[in-house]
Amino acid sequence: MESQQFFAGLCPNSSLPSIPIGKKPFSIKLPPFSSYPYNQPQNLQIHSVAYNPINIAHKACYSSRNIVCCSRNISLQTKEEGFEVRRKKLAVFVSGGGSNFRSIHEASLKGSIHGDIIVLVTNKTDCGGAEYARNNGIPVILFPKTKDESDGLSSSDLVTTLRRLEVDFILLAGYLKLIPVELIRAYRRSIFNIHPSLLPAFGGKGYYGMKVHKAVISSGARFSGPTIHFVDENYDTGRILAQRVVPVLANDTAKELAARVLREEHQLYVEVVEAICEERVVWREDGVPLIRSKENPNDFT
């Protein structure tokens, strides 16, 4: 089978070449992989090596049925072949009711998300999300430190704490403060946000909660829906990873539209976090992130 070489979002090196658009990436047959410096599980097929013309570094790209990973020392296995991708550690950031946080937590407990929420971060320790965390034994961290909240963590202390907890991914779910550049640099391609409109429309500073839905209705837009994107230094400008569309009805109130979008958010975020934890996020050559289908490894959304 000719291998397709996509590069899992977990690969530590952003200079990895990704798939050329519309072209099969070149590959060569591997030398006997016993000479490989990678600790490969014996049962995996190594399909090819993608030589990175830029730095001549080469990475073993190997795949099992569902997941391709280009890795240094990440032992990759799939459930179907009796193997297990490492279970991921998640931090969720909230400022309000936390319904997305609850959906993700329930999916983790049910087992569909191959990861655990090990800490909740919030700027409002009395919000609904923080209360749910306390009721479910999830530690709560106050961030950021402000003049009113002096016992909040500083950005550097938050990075240190999340690193010590070995957090793999950060999920923003209704968090209303700007994530500082220190955290973004410490968790490159590992911070995600859900926004309640079809970005890039109706995003940016001032666009949060009901303000978004009111703007959508006022604009006359006929469709809306949630967007999940990577987080960069600015509000809502990171690479889009997933979207869902819902209709905007002629007589919709902002509350009715918000409820319709939120129902989609709960499903979409769980699906995306499942993919993140199963290392099914891959990067197209032009920098667009895609999600590899669990059922058919040749399908991407």
Ligand SMILES: Nc1nc2c(c(=O)[nH]1)N[C@@H](CN(C=O)c1ccc(C(=O)N[C@@H](CCC(=O)O)C(=O)O)cc1)CN2
């Ligand atoms: N560095 C980033 N930080 C955050 C992002 C991001 O994409 N990059 N996303 C936001 C979430 N968000 C939209 O999805 C968002 C949240 C809040 C605001 C906003 O305008 N906030 C107000 C303050 C609101 C408050 O304190 O009650 C403001 O900054 O004036 C816009 C978009 C999370 N962080």
Ligand SMILES: NCC(=O)N[C@@H]1O[C@H](COP(=O)([O-])[O-])[C@@H](O)[C@H]1O
């Ligand atoms: N711009 C950020 C933003 O508006 N996020 C939105 O806040 C709500 C949080 O609900 P929840 O606390 O019930 O998950 C969600 O609708 C989310 O899209």
